[in-house]
Amino acid sequence: xxxxxxxxxxxxxxxxxxxxxxxxxxxxxxxxxxxxxxxxxxxxxxxxxxxxxxxxxxxxxxxxxxxxxxxxxxxxxxxxxxxxxxxxxxxxxxxxxxxxxxxxxxxxxxxxxxxxxxxxxxxxxxxxxxxxxxxxxxxxxxxxxxxxxxxxxxxxxxxxxxxxxxxxxxxxxxxxxxxxxxxxxxxxxxxxxxxxxxxxxxxxxxxxxxxxxxxxxxxxxxxxxxxxxxxxxxxxxxxxxxxxxxxxxxxxxxxxxxxxxxxxxxxxxxxxxxxxxxxxxxxxxxxxxxxxxxxxxxxxxxxxxxxxxxxxxxxxxxxxxxxxxxxxxxxxxxxxxxxxxxxxxxxxxxxxxxxxxxxxxxxxxxxxxxxxxxxxxxxxxxxxxxxxxxxxxxxxxxxxxxxxxxxxxxxxxxxxxxxxxxxxxxxxxxxxxxxxxxxxxxxxxxxxxxxxxxxxxxxxxxxxxxxxxxxxxxxxxxxxxxxxxxxxxxxxxxxxxxxxxxxxxxxxxxxxxxxxxxxxxxxxxxxxxxxxxxxxxxxxxxxxxxxx
Numbered sequence: 001x002x003x004x005x006x007x008x009x010x011x012x013x014x015x016x017x018x019x020x021x022x023x024x025x026x027x028x029x030x031x032x033x034x035x036x037x038x039x040x041x042x043x044x045x046x047x048x049x050x051x052x053x054x055x056x057x058x059x060x061x062x063x064x065x066x067x068x069x070x071x072x073x074x075x076x077x078x079x080x081x082x083x084x085x086x087x088x089x090x091x092x093x094x095x096x097x098x099x100x101x102x103x104x105x106x107x108x109x110x111x112x113x114x115x116x117x118x119x120x121x122x123x124x125x126x127x128x129x130x131x132x133x134x135x136x137x138x139x140x141x142x143x144x145x146x147x148x149x150x151x152x153x154x155x156x157x158x159x160x161x162x163x164x165x166x167x168x169x170x171x172x173x174x175x176x177x178x179x180x181x182x183x184x185x186x187x188x189x190x191x192x193x194x195x196x197x198x199x200x201x202x203x204x205x206x207x208x209x210x211x212x213x214x215x216x217x218x219x220x221x222x223x224x225x226x227x228x229x230x231x232x233x234x235x236x237x238x239x240x241x242x243x244x245x246x247x248x249x250x251x252x253x254x255x256x257x258x259x260x261x262x263x264x265x266x267x268x269x270x271x272x273x274x275x276x277x278x279x280x281x282x283x284x285x286x287x288x289x290x291x292x293x294x295x296x297x298x299x300x301x302x303x304x305x306x307x308x309x310x311x312x313x314x315x316x317x318x319x320x321x322x323x324x325x326x327x328x329x330x331x332x333x334x335x336x337x338x339x340x341x342x343x344x345x346x347x348x349x350x351x352x353x354x355x356x357x358x359x360x361x362x363x364x365x366x367x368x369x370x371x372x373x374x375x376x377x378x379x380x381x382x383x384x385x386x387x388x389x390x391x392x393x394x395x396x397x398x399x400x401x402x403x404x405x406x407x408x409x410x411x412x413x414x415x416x417x418x419x420x421x422x423x424x425x426x427x428x429x430x431x432x433x434x435x436x437x438x439x440x441x442x443x444x445x446x447x448x449x450x451x452x453x454x455x456x457x458x459x460x461x462x463x464x465x466x467x468x469x470x471x472x473x474x475x476x477x478x479x480x481x482x483x484x485x486x487x488x489x490x491x492x493x494x495x496x497x498x499x500x501x502x503x504x505x506x507x508x509x510x511x512x513x514x515x516x517x518x519x520x521x522x523x524x525x526x527x528x529x530x531x532x533x534x535x536x537x538x539x540x541x542x543x544x545x546x547x548x
Contacts, residue, residue, distance in 0.1 A: 013335045017299030032362035033071040056293045072359045074535040080360035083351040086311035100254040107232040113151040114353040116163040137360030138178035143188035146203040146215030147228035149195035204240035270309030299332040312348040368547040369401035376403040379528040385507040390426045397427045425489035426502035428475035433499025455480040
């Protein structure tokens with residue numbers, strides 16, 4: 001497919017797909033949320049078009065509509081995940097980067113080249129008052145980074161010309177929202193020459209004052225530069241020279257191990273295909289009518305055809321993976337190539353790092369409580385009682401998200417509240433999710449006090465209860481925490497199947513009997529937990545989702 005000017009889309013381009021991507025980009029640039037009126041202004045689209053686009057994206061689970069506001073939803077990360085899975089670098093090398101961060105007690109990032117910029121694909125952050133980190137998917141100008149000179153050492157004359165053109169058009173780097181505006185000139189050509197000779201590069205406060213980094217290249221077995229690894233610190237801890245002295249030897253050792261990993265890695269096994277998506281879009285169109293833009297939905301599903309073991313696909317393979325007709329897949333690929341999300345070489349197509357522009361930077365910082373909040377709200381609306389999320393914190397549970405209902409007599413608990421785990425429904429499902437040895441150890445060290453006349457405090461009885469909860473997958477606690485309070489809870493599991501939190505519905509005991517809680521509430525509670533887990537699985541594939 002011939003390249004086309006961004007201002008001149010090819011005749012076969014899918015206009016609704018271009019409009020949908022414009023909406024996703026506007027939301028990404030706005031940190032994830034805009035009113036529909038603001039989206040109208042940001043994209044230049046008519047209000048009716050914005051309404052239809054956002055309705056379609058909401059149906060896909062990529063956007064959440066809350067009144068007149070639109071917000072990016074975690075499921076959108078499946079597009080960026082497709083790119084990250086296809087390049088394999090975070091999966092193969094991420095653990096090495098994490099280990100280096102632990103060894104040095106500094107932040108470590110991995111970046112790939114994206115035209116005349118660099119884009120982050122992995123981040124291991126040290127949590128400090130003065131925290132230094134980038135978001136996965138953030139795009140930075142090459143000349144203001146450590147990785148940039150290493151990548152630019154291989155640029156062609158055409159790529160240098162493009163860089164000069166961009167610098168002239170945007171002298172303050174306003175087109176890179178992840179960095180502050182440029183305040184001084186950067187001798188980039190000299191830095192590139194220096195990096196070529198040394199084989200590593202320094203960033204001495206070029207991104208912003210106080211930030212220093214040392215960077216080394218990671219090469220594939222065929223010698224190609226596939227990514228760059230940076231150790232990032234602050235001038236309160238290191239100067240650029242002291243960081244180089246302290247970190248460069250261990251950085252080089254880590255890079256050598258990464259390159260060995262790439263040489264010895266087994267060929268990728270293709271992951272599950274996204275087939276039948278075309279049928280889903282057709283059904284959605286039939287159900288929603290003109291409010292669902294089928295060509296937008298089908299165009300975005302093309303991106304999900306790629307992934308682990310599917311980094312380079314033919315047109316036929318894309319059509320087969322998505323269930324789309326070849327003509328439909330072809331038009332989508334033409335559009336995506338025009339917009340820079342796909343590149344074509346001979347008869348195959350690959351995703352580009354630009355796919356991470358579609359929501360990944362703001363969503364990569366999402367938390368479990370943020371993921372759970374809309375699902376808790378929907379649950380509370382359905383059951384007309386409060387719904388909450390909590391995590392295990394020592395021997396207590398700690399509420400991290402909650403949606404209350406407005407009743408004269410309601411359960412008054414706020415985010416941050418702590419209760420003994422043994423006496424709560426959420427605590428019991430989380431305790432039941434522990435290994436038997438750890439569960440027994442926690443019960444042995446806990447002070448099992450009677451909080452009401454009904455509180456179970458016998459270690460043997462509690463242990464038997466937790467075994468029962470582990471088998472049934474839910475816990476019902478009846479007036480053991482407070483008289484008149486009844487609650488039922490189920491666990492929330494991460495991608496590995498580990499219980500990381502719990503959700504519950506709590507009410508006054510006169511509202512429902514214990515049998516009604518199990519019969520009426522439990523299926524809805526489990527459905528809400530399933531939706532939370534599905535979002536968490538997407539969000540946590542290549543990022544760490546904070547649960548606390």
